[in-house]
Amino acid sequence: MQLAIVGIGKLGLSILNGVVSRGVVEPGNIGIIEPDERRAGEVAERLGVQRLRKRDLGDAERVLVSVQPRTFPEIAPWLAQADSGYVSTMAGVSTETLARRLGTRRVVRVMPHLGATIGRSQTAITAPQEARDAGDFDFARALFGAVGDVYELPEHLFNAFTGLSGSGPAYLAIVAEALADGGVRMGIPRALANELAAQLLISTGELLKERAHFALLKDEVTSPGGTTIAGIEALEAAGVRSGLIAAVVAATRRGDELGRDE
Ligand SMILES: NC(=O)C1=CN([C@@H]2O[C@H](COP(=O)(O)OP(=O)(O)OC[C@H]3O[C@@H](n4cnc5c(N)ncnc54)[C@H](O)[C@@H]3O)[C@@H](O)[C@H]2O)C=CC1
Numbered sequence: 001m002q003l004a005i006v007g008i009g010k011l012g013l014s015i016l017n018g019v020v021s022r023g024v025v026e027p028g029n030i031g032i033i034e035p036d037e038r039r040a041g042e043v044a045e046r047l048g049v050q051r052l053r054k055r056d057l058g059d060a061e062r063v064l065v066s067v068q069p070r071t072f073p074e075i076a077p078w079l080a081q082a083d084s085g086y087v088s089t090m091a092g093v094s095t096e097t098l099a100r101r102l103g104t105r106r107v108v109r110v111m112p113h114l115g116a117t118i119g120r121s122q123t124a125i126t127a128p129q130e131a132r133d134a135g136d137f138d139f140a141r142a143l144f145g146a147v148g149d150v151y152e153l154p155e156h157l158f159n160a161f162t163g164l165s166g167s168g169p170a171y172l173a174i175v176a177e178a179l180a181d182g183g184v185r186m187g188i189p190r191a192l193a194n195e196l197a198a199q200l201l202i203s204t205g206e207l208l209k210e211r212a213h214f215a216l217l218k219d220e221v222t223s224p225g226g227t228t229i230a231g232i233e234a235l236e237a238a239g240v241r242s243g244l245i246a247a248v249v250a251a252t253r254r255g256d257e258l259g260r261d262e
């Protein structure tokens with residue numbers, strides 16, 4: 001078996017869906033370990049992947065670990081029996097901690113986001129030399145390359161990447177929800193307001209990629225004495241800009257905390 005995925009939660013399923021739908025690894029070559037019986041059964045049946053028992057993990061060439069960081073110390077002893085390469089999505093958990101708890105330096109640390117479901121994640125990746133020599137790094141790069149863009153990143157920036165990008169869909173969901181609420185507040189029906197807010201994020205993202213600086217787009221939209229500058233004034237008064245900066249800082253620091261491994 002080419003790949004075992006341990007933890008088919010929100011992210012594990014997102015990656016699995018992306019990998020299977022893009023044909024990166026054949027479903028018959030993928031095994032899953034997930035204690036939620038109903039979820040595991042439904043996923044295995046729908047995608048044609050195998051359900052594994054812990055003792056089957058040794059058959060896997062590579063293991064993707066996508067459990068919560070707090071679960072890792074408890075399951076590391078049986079994960080370590082696999083004698084394979086490991087790829088971890090766990091926020092805050094360093095390659096040093098992975099290597100120590102798994103008893104091998106064949107470890108790759110990645111940080112994707114839920115865009116993996118639709119092949120549009122941005123994923124950070126790093127690994128020690130041993131994982132590169134064993135082909136684990138290239139395997140992980142191909143895996144996440146199939147579900148979006150991959151950025152090789154020095155490990156000291158991983159928690160910042162997590163704070164901006166890994167957590168980012170949640171911030172933008174709040175922005176979209178709040179914009180839609182504003183539309184509803186001013187009389188637009190909910191369904192239309194939601195659709196407008198979601199489409200706005202997509203269109204704006206595409207436009208931003210074409211601008212040398214984000215402020216250029218803001219200036220293009222903002223007419224002298226017009227509507228947009230009135231909206232921007234209200235945004236600045238509410239501290240939205242510093243609020244978003246503070247969100248990335250707080251999430252980065254939380255990543256540092258999650259990574260403290262006694
Ligand atoms: N949700 C997200 O957008 C992102 C999450 N991450 C990271 O990915 C990891 C997973 O996150 P989520 O999928 O959101 O969490 P989740 O809580 O949805 O999924 C964790 C899964 O692990 C399973 N699990 C618990 N104990 C287990 C065990 N002993 N053996 C096997 N599976 C076990 C749970 O039943 C659950 O399905 C976390 O470490 C998180 O930091 C990273 C980037 C984005």
Ligand SMILES: O=C(O)[C@@H]1CCC=N1
Nearest residue numbers: 091162165166167168
């Ligand atoms: O909230 C979390 O801790 C995880 C890591 C990035 C996104 N979700």
